[in-house]
Amino acid sequence: MGIKLDLYRIFCQVAESRSFSKAARDLYMTQPAVSQAISQLESELGLRLFARTPKGVVLTNDGQLLYEHISAAMNLIGIGEKKLLQARGLLVGELRLGVGDTISRYYLLPYLERYHAEHPDIKLRIYNRTTPELCDMLRSGEIDLGIVNLPINEPDFILRECMEVYDIFVCGEKYRRLLDKPLDAHEIAAYPLILLEKKSNSRQYVDGWFHSRGIALIPEIELGSHELLLEFAKINLGIACVIKEFSTDYLQSGILHEVPLKEPIPARSIGCCYLKSVPLSPASDAFVKILYPFKP
Numbered sequence: 001m002g003i004k005l006d007l008y009r010i011f012c013q014v015a016e017s018r019s020f021s022k023a024a025r026d027l028y029m030t031q032p033a034v035s036q037a038i039s040q041l042e043s044e045l046g047l048r049l050f051a052r053t054p055k056g057v058v059l060t061n062d063g064q065l066l067y068e069h070i071s072a073a074m075n076l077i078g079i080g081e082k083k084l085l086q087a088r089g090l091l092v093g094e095l096r097l098g099v100g101d102t103i104s105r106y107y108l109l110p111y112l113e114r115y116h117a118e119h120p121d122i123k124l125r126i127y128n129r130t131t132p133e134l135c136d137m138l139r140s141g142e143i144d145l146g147i148v149n150l151p152i153n154e155p156d157f158i159l160r161e162c163m164e165v166y167d168i169f170v171c172g173e174k175y176r177r178l179l180d181k182p183l184d185a186h187e188i189a190a191y192p193l194i195l196l197e198k199k200s201n202s203r204q205y206v207d208g209w210f211h212s213r214g215i216a217l218i219p220e221i222e223l224g225s226h227e228l229l230l231e232f233a234k235i236n237l238g239i240a241c242v243i244k245e246f247s248t249d250y251l252q253s254g255i256l257h258e259v260p261l262k263e264p265i266p267a268r269s270i271g272c273c274y275l276k277s278v279p280l281s282p283a284s285d286a287f288v289k290i291l292y293p294f295k296p
Helices: 005-017 020-027 031-045 061-088 101-118 131-140 173-179 185-189 201-211 226-234 248-252 282-291
Strands: 050-053 056-059 094-099 123-128 145-149 157-165 167-171 193-196 221-223 239-243 268-275
Touching: 005 020, 005 031, 005 061, 020 031, 056 061, 094 101, 094 131, 094 282, 101 123, 101 145, 101 226, 101 282, 131 145, 131 268, 145 201, 145 282, 157 282, 167 173, 167 201, 167 226, 193 201, 193 226, 201 239, 221 226, 226 239, 268 282
Parallel strands: 094 123, 094 145, 193 221, 193 239
Antiparallel strands: 050 056, 145 268, 157 268, 167 239
């Protein structure tokens, strides 16, 4: 039906006021404009909606039936508008955030703590997945923001770097001899390696760097979490490739040691990503501003 929403608003106001003149005052309209709107609505519906009486106007049977449904719809619209205003004021809402286990533990927790303190009424939904899985969820609309391991090739995403990280190799006491001199890529690949699973973006980045030097990494052990990499290296099951910035407790305490490389693996980044085609919700925008307080 091509009937405009404002005609229904006028109809409901007249029904509730039982007067064209009072409805006009409440709507800040002239009485002729209200009468014309009701006439247009009756014409388009092919129904008589009001009957005039000495005390004003009353709904006809058809008008009463229409009012019962339209008034409910108007109430829902009003609730929706109120919820929207509340969301913009961050009084209600939801933030659906996708992040890997390692990033959430070693990087994201302070930001989540601050966000919750500043916006306690926003519901947080956190999804722990690998970077490729998070990209799929972002494309499908299952999450609003993804905090991922870069680089990723996603032309439909807005990508913003959060922090720079370095991939290093670490060892326990059994392999302490490796600390005597820097190793080249071929030498490190010859040792029993403990790596993340191939589906992780971090593993793919390290594999790519070695592959560019003609080396295929064949790990002894593949694991699903950064924490396990550190623990397996700690008990001397091999040499683990880890993120340096997320391994400081183990390195500073001397539990693990960084294996020196002749050519260090280049730095990469952790970043925040979201769809270019979808405007950020107020809840998502507020979180991005916490991540990047001095950037537009």
